[in-house]
Amino acid sequence: MSPIVAAFIRSALLPAIGVTIAVFLTGGMKEPLRARIQALVIAAGFIIGHFLLIGRLGLPPGDVAESISYAALGLALFVVVYPMVQQAPYMVRALFVVVLGALVLWHMRHEIKGDMGLRNSIAFFCLGLGVWSIFERNVHRLNMLSILGLPLIVAACLSFILLFNASASFSQMVQILCALIGGLFVLSLKWPGRVSQAAVVPFLSVFLILIMAAGHFTLGVNPWKMVFLCIPFVLIWTRAWFPFIPRNPIVEFLILAIIALLPLAYFTWDSFVKAGPLY
Amino acid sequence: MIKHLCLSLLALSMGAAHAEPTNFTIDDTHASVVFKVSHLGFSNVYGMFGQSSGTLVWDTDMAKSSLEVTVKADSLTTMNKKRDDHLKGPDFFNVKQFPDIVLKSKSIKKLSGNKYEVTADLTMHGVTKPVKVTVAQGNTGKDPWGNTRTGGDATFKVKRTDFGINYMSKPGEIGDDVEVMIGFEAIKK
Numbered sequence: 001m002s003p004i005v006a007a008f009i010r011s012a013l014l015p016a017i018g019v020t021i022a023v024f025l026t027g028g029m030k031e032p033l034r035a036r037i038q039a040l041v042i043a044a045g046f047i048i049g050h051f052l053l054i055g056r057l058g059l060p061p062g063d064v065a066e067s068i069s070y071a072a073l074g075l076a077l078f079v080v081v082y083p084m085v086q087q088a089p090y091m092v093r094a095l096f097v098v099v100l101g102a103l104v105l106w107h108m109r110h111e112i113k114g115d116m117g118l119r120n121s122i123a124f125f126c127l128g129l130g131v132w133s134i135f136e137r138n139v140h141r142l143n144m145l146s147i148l149g150l151p152l153i154v155a156a157c158l159s160f161i162l163l164f165n166a167s168a169s170f171s172q173m174v175q176i177l178c179a180l181i182g183g184l185f186v187l188s189l190k191w192p193g194r195v196s197q198a199a200v201v202p203f204l205s206v207f208l209i210l211i212m213a214a215g216h217f218t219l220g221v222n223p224w225k226m227v228f229l230c231i232p233f234v235l236i237w238t239r240a241w242f243p244f245i246p247r248n249p250i251v252e253f254l255i256l257a258i259i260a261l262l263p264l265a266y267f268t269w270d271s272f273v274k275a276g277p278l279y
Numbered sequence: 280m281i282k283h284l285c286l287s288l289l290a291l292s293m294g295a296a297h298a299e300p301t302n303f304t305i306d307d308t309h310a311s312v313v314f315k316v317s318h319l320g321f322s323n324v325y326g327m328f329g330q331s332s333g334t335l336v337w338d339t340d341m342a343k344s345s346l347e348v349t350v351k352a353d354s355l356t357t358m359n360k361k362r363d364d365h366l367k368g369p370d371f372f373n374v375k376q377f378p379d380i381v382l383k384s385k386s387i388k389k390l391s392g393n394k395y396e397v398t399a400d401l402t403m404h405g406v407t408k409p410v411k412v413t414v415a416q417g418n419t420g421k422d423p424w425g426n427t428r429t430g431g432d433a434t435f436k437v438k439r440t441d442f443g444i445n446y447m448s449k450p451g452e453i454g455d456d457v458e459v460m461i462g463f464e465a466i467k468k
Contacts, residue, residue: 003449003451003452007447054445054446055445062443063405108375166361166364166370167370168370168446169369170369218369218373279361279362
């Protein structure tokens with residue numbers, strides 16, 4: 001078996017199965033307990049998968065990759081404190097995004113010096129906070145399949161972009177997130193009510209932006225590519241503008257996914273062509 | 280009186296025999312830091328670092344000799360840009376966070392002939408581990424530009440996982456054992 005496939009099964013697929021089962025089993029609990037437990041389960045699944053991938057997790061974190069695992073834990077703890085959607089005051093959420101950003105980018109702080117570095121870090125802060133807020137305000141307008149499926153598209157494309165920019169491990173890290181979201185997506189096909197919105201929203205929004213920021217400062221990925229990847233979040237934001245899209249979960253997801261995939265698939269393909277074949 | 284004179288002469292000669300250590304600066308232009316690592320068990324991939332600097336302090340008393348070499352991790356090349364970008368990235372050397380690889384000797388022991396064993400601390404990827412470096416000393420003398428020059432060849436092996444470079448390090452993947460070969464020259468200050 002190819003080592004890449006073996007790594008995916010070990011670090012992504014197995015934790016995703018575990019998390020999906022755990023979310024299913026806790027799905028019958030009442031909020032806010034359900035949100036707290038499922039957030040911790042999702043974070044644990046990511047941290048375990050990431051550890052199985054890179055084989056290290058120091059305290060304090062030794063590099064950006066390890067910091068991202070701690071950011072996942074931080075988000076879960078945030079949900080433990082604020083287990084309802086839109087419960088956290090805006091300023092608290094903003095400060096938390098700053099703290100998470102500092103945690104993830106601490107080892108790259110020398111890259112943030114200068115006008116461009118500072119400008120880009122502020123841009124990622126605004127993007128992270130904005131996407132999180134958009135998600136929280138509009139999550140009630142969407143079915144669970146779309147809530148999970150649209151960020152899954154973002155994550156999948158992000159995984160490819162990171163691979164084309166010479167980091168297989170970062171790409172595989174995002175694949176762990178894709179597998180976790182994918183498992184919950186499959187669960188939602190049959191039992192959409194089992195997944196807590198409050199638990200998943202941070203991992204589908206600001207967590208992805210944190211990884212994008214890490215990709216930019218570590219690998220030099222053009223930040224505009226990251227902004228372009230956020231097109232599905234715009235669809236979440238503007239869902240109310242498309243009342244003609246049926247509320248049927250599968251139909252809604254398919255239509256929104258096609259609208260999101262058209263530009264992103266072309267963009268990802270174009271990035272692959274420009275990057276050239278992998279060595 | 281003759282006895283005192285002899286003793287004085289003996290003391291003077293001991294002082295003269297114990298000369299000051301000689302300080303050398305590593306000549307980057309004539310330093311080659313080459314490594315080889317197994318690629319999926321099919322063959323070895325060779326790479327080198329193009330920028331290095333350092334100092335060599337040489338004394339007949341080995342305890343006073345020392346070697347310190349700093350290699351710029353970003354100067355790595357394997358003659359393939361994509362592979363170089365990958366090696367410099369977070370999967371391997373993570374040069375943005377860990378720009379320098381430093382070898383600092385702790386002790387030097389003469390083996391036989393022109394061979395020496397240098398026990399040193401190697402700092403790479405944010406981790407410091409002891410390594411034993413075998414050095415074969417070359418000639419020491421005047422070069423065409425009038426400098427006093429010395430040099431040699433050094434080899435040692437490391438396990439990259441000891442330094443936290445774990446990506447695809449399982450058997451059959453990219454080798455954990457890395458052999459390093461250094462050819463160096465140093466100019467007397």
